[in-house]
Amino acid sequence: MRVVVIGGSGHIGTYLVPRLVRAGYEVVNVSRGERAAYADAPEWAEVRQVVADREAPEFPGRIAELGADVVVDLICFTLESATALLDRLRGGVGHLLHCGSIWRYGPSRKVPVTEETGTAPVGEYGVQKDLIARMLKEETAAGGVVTTSLHPGHIVGPGWQPIGPLGSHDPEVWYRLSAGQPLQVPGIGTELMHHVHADDVAHAFEQAIARRDAAAGEDFVVVAPTALNVRGFAHEVARWFGQEASLETVSWAEFRRATTPELAAVSWEHLHRSQCFSVEKARTVLGYAPRYEPEEAVLESVRWLIGNGELKVARALAV
Template sequence: MRVVVVGGSGHIGTFLVPRLVRAGHEVINISRGVRGAYLDAPEWEQVRRVVADRQREDEEGTFGDRVAGLAPDVVVDLVCFTLDSATALVDSLRGRAGHLLHCGSIWRHGPSHHGPISETSGTAPVGEYGIQKDRIARMLKEETASGGLVTTSLHPGHIVGPGWPPIGPLGNLDPAVWHALSAGHPLRIPGIGAELMHHVHADDVAHAFEQAVAHRDTAAGEDFNIVAPTALNVRGYAHAAAGWFGQTASLEPVSWEEFGRTTTPEHAATSWEHLYRSHCISIGKAKALLGFAPRYEPGPAVLESVRWLIEHDELEVARPLVV
């Protein structure tokens, strides 16, 4: 099939595009610039590249027609963030493409009341990002149920992999956290460290999309959570990460107010956004209907990312990895 991937040079596309080529599909990648994927692969030589500014073309009302004009059998949309943008693409593809797959987020679920959270058991989303992702997923289900375009939405957790920083043990991107853990220094944590984060390796997300493409009839009109088999809480994550450097984590629980005084407003806000949701997500539906079989537990997935950052001088740590 001809598969058009929108945003295929990013985290998921780095692994998905080569997978689709190996599966025998003709692949066209639409991206905003000419930056390459995070990891090189020979399959990219067979990929047609199209440069487009989606935001501008969405404003002009032309992006959907650009995608439809490529005559795709399948469209994989990895960079859609608003209901208006998603609706415009659906309107353009209706009757002109066989399957639209959308990348959502587990933030379509609000703060957890119980776990694991299924596709239908989460609380209402909070924050504009999660609200928009939830609205998109609901619109897509209604589109397919009404006899329109065949759609599927997949909702990854916190995506990790080689080439970019992972969401760290405190739920933020502060590199000082890794230095403290690698040095064996005390690390202040907000609360008692029981809050959960649910990561997923980018290649496991790519695997899920590949399975949804291959099983169109089963995936039609469905939404799927896509995460690692287990989740990490703050203290477990911190102890595992310190161990990668041969250290033992020394954790000091503090109030959120005190935590905010020990870091930047940006890092404190990011920590709050991740930790107060405290997500532990079920992948039972994706396993049953798509044959989703993630290879990575969250710890090894994050370790792969940290190792890459250290080897490429993008993360300063006090001691080398011992694993």
């Protein structure tokens, strides 16, 4: 069975592509060819590499010409792009899987959020992911292409900066916690974030491919078994460095004055949603079994960043 992975050199593909090779699939990775996967693996030697630009008008046709049984689309962000690809695959591919986002749901009102209880999305990114998921579900329900959409939380893993305790990529947060310095926290510190290790997301995609009939026309949230809130996350990070977190809760107005507009905006986007999800549907239907708790996944990322000189901290990890 031939599986074409669009964007297979990125976060999820780094783990998904080797998994698929080990499972016996013929794998084609489609990317812009600008970078290698985040982690090397011997299975990549068996992968066919195709260079293509997702934004090019001829892209959907190039994917159709690859003769895939399964297409995994990891880098689709607009309904227009998703529809263009689907139109070219209709009648030719057996299963189309789309990578969405938990941001297809808006700020939580009841937790844990399920696929049925999420609120309407806010922001263009979330709106587009929601529109894509709905379009794919309708396609399958109407007897068209078999589709599945999976919606990861905040993806973490070695090789890139994770979303930190304040809901942003601010490197200063890690330094202050490692040094035991006071950290200003906007709100009251109970706002939630739901991370997931990239390999657990890859596992979910592999399971959805293997259980095509069960996954047909469905959408799934893919996150860690539990979620972290701001203060719990900060205390956990401080512990990694043998410190106690010293947190000062401040208003959002105060927080915005103390940081850059860009970092404040990213923090707000993550924290005002305050999301925590259930993975029960993915467990029951796909056999999803995440290996990483959120703090374990983030620690793996931070350890890699420190070891590769990409994150400055005040002292060595104590764990």
